Amino acid sequence: MGHEFDLGIEVRPLGEGRYAAHLGEGWHVGGGVNGGYLLAVMGNAIRNAVPDKPDPLTFAINYVGPSVPGPATVVVRTVRDGRGTATLAVDLLQDDQVRATGLATYGDLAGLPAEVRTTARPPEIPPVEQCVSSMEAPEEMKRAAPLMSRFDMRLDPATAGWAVGEPTGEGRIQAWLRMSDGREPDPLLLLLAADALPPVTFDLGLPGWAPTLELTVHVRARPAPGWLQVGHLTRNVAGGMFEEDCEVWDSAGRLVVQSRQLAKLPR
Amino acid sequence: MGHEFDLGIEVRPLGEGRYAAHLGEGWHVGGGVNGGYLLAVMGNAIRNAVPDKPDPLTFAINYVGPSVPGPATVVVRTVRDGRGTATLAVDLLQDDQVRATGLATYGDLAGLPAEVRTTARPPEIPPVEQCVSSMEAPEEMKRAAPLMSRFDMRLDPATAGWAVGEPTGEGRIQAWLRMSDGREPDPLLLLLAADALPPVTFDLGLPGWAPTLELTVHVRARPAPGWLQVGHLTRNVAGGMFEEDCEVWDSAGRLVVQSRQLAKLPR
Numbered sequence: 001m002g003h004e005f006d007l008g009i010e011v012r013p014l015g016e017g018r019y020a021a022h023l024g025e026g027w028h029v030g031g032g033v034n035g036g037y038l039l040a041v042m043g044n045a046i047r048n049a050v051p052d053k054p055d056p057l058t059f060a061i062n063y064v065g066p067s068v069p070g071p072a073t074v075v076v077r078t079v080r081d082g083r084g085t086a087t088l089a090v091d092l093l094q095d096d097q098v099r100a101t102g103l104a105t106y107g108d109l110a111g112l113p114a115e116v117r118t119t120a121r122p123p124e125i126p127p128v129e130q131c132v133s134s135m136e137a138p139e140e141m142k143r144a145a146p147l148m149s150r151f152d153m154r155l156d157p158a159t160a161g162w163a164v165g166e167p168t169g170e171g172r173i174q175a176w177l178r179m180s181d182g183r184e185p186d187p188l189l190l191l192l193a194a195d196a197l198p199p200v201t202f203d204l205g206l207p208g209w210a211p212t213l214e215l216t217v218h219v220r221a222r223p224a225p226g227w228l229q230v231g232h233l234t235r236n237v238a239g240g241m242f243e244e245d246c247e248v249w250d251s252a253g254r255l256v257v258q259s260r261q262l263a264k265l266p267r
Numbered sequence: 268m269g270h271e272f273d274l275g276i277e278v279r280p281l282g283e284g285r286y287a288a289h290l291g292e293g294w295h296v297g298g299g300v301n302g303g304y305l306l307a308v309m310g311n312a313i314r315n316a317v318p319d320k321p322d323p324l325t326f327a328i329n330y331v332g333p334s335v336p337g338p339a340t341v342v343v344r345t346v347r348d349g350r351g352t353a354t355l356a357v358d359l360l361q362d363d364q365v366r367a368t369g370l371a372t373y374g375d376l377a378g379l380p381a382e383v384r385t386t387a388r389p390p391e392i393p394p395v396e397q398c399v400s401s402m403e404a405p406e407e408m409k410r411a412a413p414l415m416s417r418f419d420m421r422l423d424p425a426t427a428g429w430a431v432g433e434p435t436g437e438g439r440i441q442a443w444l445r446m447s448d449g450r451e452p453d454p455l456l457l458l459l460a461a462d463a464l465p466p467v468t469f470d471l472g473l474p475g476w477a478p479t480l481e482l483t484v485h486v487r488a489r490p491a492p493g494w495l496q497v498g499h500l501t502r503n504v505a506g507g508m509f510e511e512d513c514e515v516w517d518s519a520g521r522l523v524v525q526s527r528q529l530a531k532l533p534r
Contacts, residue, residue, distance in 0.1 A: 057508075058481035058529055060327035062370050064347040064354045079358075079368050080331040085480070087331045087368065089356065091346075101346050101354065103329050103370050105480050112506035117471075119438070120502040171386070204384075213352070213372050214325035216483040218529050220505055235387040236522050238487055239379035241324075243525055255503050258510055260527060262325055262485050 003183035004150060005192070008037065009044040011074060019045040019074040021092075023067060029147035030209030032066030035261075036195025037147075038100050039217065040188050042090045045074040046104055047188070050086045053106040055187040057085065060216040061102035067094060084111075109187060109222045122249040123174040123231035125156045131176060132160045151196060152178045162202040171200045171242075174231035185223040185250065193228055193248050194259040200234045200244050201266055208266030213241070215261035226251030240265050270450035271417060272459070275304065276311040278341060286312040286341040288359075290334060296414035297476030299333030302528075303462025304414075305367050306484065307455050309357045312341040313371055314455070317353045320373040322454040324352065327483040328369035334361060351378075376454060376489045389516040390441040390498035392423045398443060399427045418463060419445050429469040438467045438509075441498035452490040452517065460495055460515050461526040467501045467511050468533055475533030480508070482528035493518030507532050 008027060011019035027037040043056050072094050079087040085107040092100040125131065131154035142148050154176040161168055177196055178185075185193065194217045199210040232246035241264055248257035275294060278286035294304040310323050339361050346354040352374040359367040392398065398421035409415050421443040428435055444463055445452075452460065461484045466477040499513035508531055515524035 058329070060329075060370060060481065060483055062325070062327075062346070062354045062372055064349075079329070079365055082331075087329045089368065098346055101356065101370060103327060103368060103481075105329055109506065112508075115505070115507075117504040118502060214327065214370075214483070214485070216327055216481070216527070218481070218510060218527075220503060220508075220510075235385060236487060236525065237384040238382070238522070239376065240382075241379075241487075243485060243487075255505070258503065258527070260483065260485075260525070 003179070004181055005179060005183050005189060009041045009188065011041065011045045011048060013048060017049060017076045019048065019076065021072045021074055023069050023072050025069045026146045026150055028069055029145045031211060033069060034147050034195060035063055035212050035215060036192040038067055038092060039191040039195070042074050042092055042100065042102055043104070043188050043191050045076050046088050046090055046106055049076045049078060049088065050081060050106050053086050053108055055107060055109040056104055056191060056219050057107045058105040058216065058218050059102060059191060060214065061100055062214050063100050063212050065097065065099045067092065067099045070094070109219065118255060120255050122229055122253060125174050125176060125229055128154050128176050128227065131155055132157055132163065150180055152180050159203060167203045167205040169204060171204050172233040173197050173200055173203050177228045177230045184225040185228055187219050187222060190219050190223060190248055190257050191217055193230055194246050194257050197230055197232055199263065200232055201242065204237070206266050210263040210266050212261050212263045215259065217257060217259040219257055221254050221256045223250035223256045224252040224254070237265065270446070271448050272446060272450045272456060276308045276455065278308065278312045278315060280315060284316060284343045286315065286343065288339045288341055290336050290339050292336045293413045293417055295336055296412045298478060300336060301414050301462060302330055302479050302482060303459040305334055305359060306458040306462070309341050309359055309367065309369055310371070310455050310458050312343050313355050313357055313373055316343040316345060316355065317348060317373050320353050320375055322374060322376040323371055323458060323484070323486050324374045325372040325483065325485050326369060326458060327481065328367055329481050330367050330479050332364065332366045334359065334366045337361065376486065385522060387522050389496055389520060392441050392443060392496055395421050395443050395494065398422055399424055399430065417447055419447050426470060434470045434472040436471060438471050439500040440464050440467055440470050444495045444497045451492040452495055454486050454489060457486050457490060457515055457524050458484055460497055461513050461524050464497055464499055466530065467499055468509065471504070473533050477530040477533050479528050479530045482526065484524060484526040486524055488521050488523045490517035490523045491519040491521070504532065
């Protein structure tokens with residue numbers, strides 16, 4: 001089928017838990033390759049390592065250095081392969097240096113009990129056609145951040161003021177999200193979706209790249225096809241860092257991702 | 268000085284990143300040794316490994332099997348030791364089997380910029396003397412969960428109904444917290460505090476042990492001496508699992524921890 005995402009996360013087994021990957025030019029943004037895309041590449045290698053447990057349930061990652069487009073090696077080590085879940089350690093290397101290191105719990109989301117008891121509510125975003133399309137961004141911005149072209153992102157106008165120099169100061173951004181080429185969401189794509197929106201610091205009037213120290217994603221359910229709703233916010237900017245709490249909801253109104261990252265403020 | 272916590276997290280370097288630890292009887296609860304205590308033991312070994320970066324900034328851990336009181340080995344591997352922060356992988360083993368595996372970013376909280384810009388608010392808990400002391404718990408419960416005696420915990424009566432068979436159903440518990448023997452909080456103790464309260468599932472009417480799959484703690488500042496305020500809640504019980512979002516505030520009214528865990532519902 002050749003969807004961009006599937007081509008971008010392809011891995012080739014080299015034996016002994018090692019996988020060859022190629023980080024695509026199209027996933028670059030700001031100071032390096034997008035962190036959510038890296039998570040999906042690493043997640044795809046893990047999936048190869050434990051095929052009977054196809055889905056990430058939890059994935060925590062530390063970014064230790066910027067990744068660049070080009071060849072990369074993913075190394076997967078199984079810490080424990082249990083009955084229902086497996087725990088795996090994973091590194092992504094370029095030029096023999098670790099660029100990202102992670103810990104994941106994999107399992108089978110389809111095999112979990114169906115009962116849901118939730119008080120969480122989806123973000124309130126106006127209908128897609130009333131939102132601000134990322135396609136309308138200036139050409140030079142899209143050239144500098146090719147990642148933007150992978151997505152069809154429709155920003156809630158109430159949280160998009162920063163795009164015209166009027167951030168709200170609240171530290172919240174929310175949007176409709178789907179892939180530009182129609183690739184439907186699945187658990188691996190949710191790893192990307194958890195790090196897809198512009199940094200919440202844009203809405204605090206702090207433009208620029210905000211390097212992530214740590215990101216933890218919990219995938220809570222398999223997503224239904226269609227648009228995703230993504231919202232993230234920060235409540236505590238302190239010590240030169242801020243947290244970014246993200247939720248992803250599917251078209252059936254189900255909370256499919258809860259994630260949090262700790263990032264450095266832009267310089 | 269011989270505070271229980273300091274004795275409990277003691278590690279002895281064995282060389283090559285290996286440390287001997289002894290998990291104390293007093294930190295047992297439910298199905299194993301408390302996960303926050305394990306985090307502090309592992310965190311203390313890391314502190315030994317990178318003494319110029321004494322504080323955990325982020326710490327993500329996967330619990331792969333129950334730990335028991337007795338000897339344990341902690342293995343620390345430095346992934347990258349950078350200018351301001353270091354990334355470390357850490358395992359805790361008993362009987363040569365990995366029981367917990369983690370990834371941490373360490374740094375120096377005292378060296379971070381002082382500016383704080385926060386919209387987060389501390390939990391609203393009545394004064395200490397109007398709260399429900401954990402000391403009042405039945406003797407058999409304290410024998411079954413020796414961890415309880417390590418803490419002086421004063422539960423907000425509004426979130427303590429489960430203790431008398433009247434859970435609110437909201438999924439929220441909050442309390443004042445300090446150590447029984449007066450040991451003041453520091454960043455390592457905050458790792459324990461992030462997993463100190465009874466599971467939020469108690470407040471959903473689901474008593475019993477809730478085994479944690481993954482826990483990520485972000486330590487956002489060095490705590491002031493005195494009482495801590497701890498609050499945690501769940502918003503999404505689904506797929507037989509629930510998240511537990513925890514915040515810890517110090518006596519100066521500062522948000523010092525944000526943490527989240529994903530745990531299995533009690534059977």
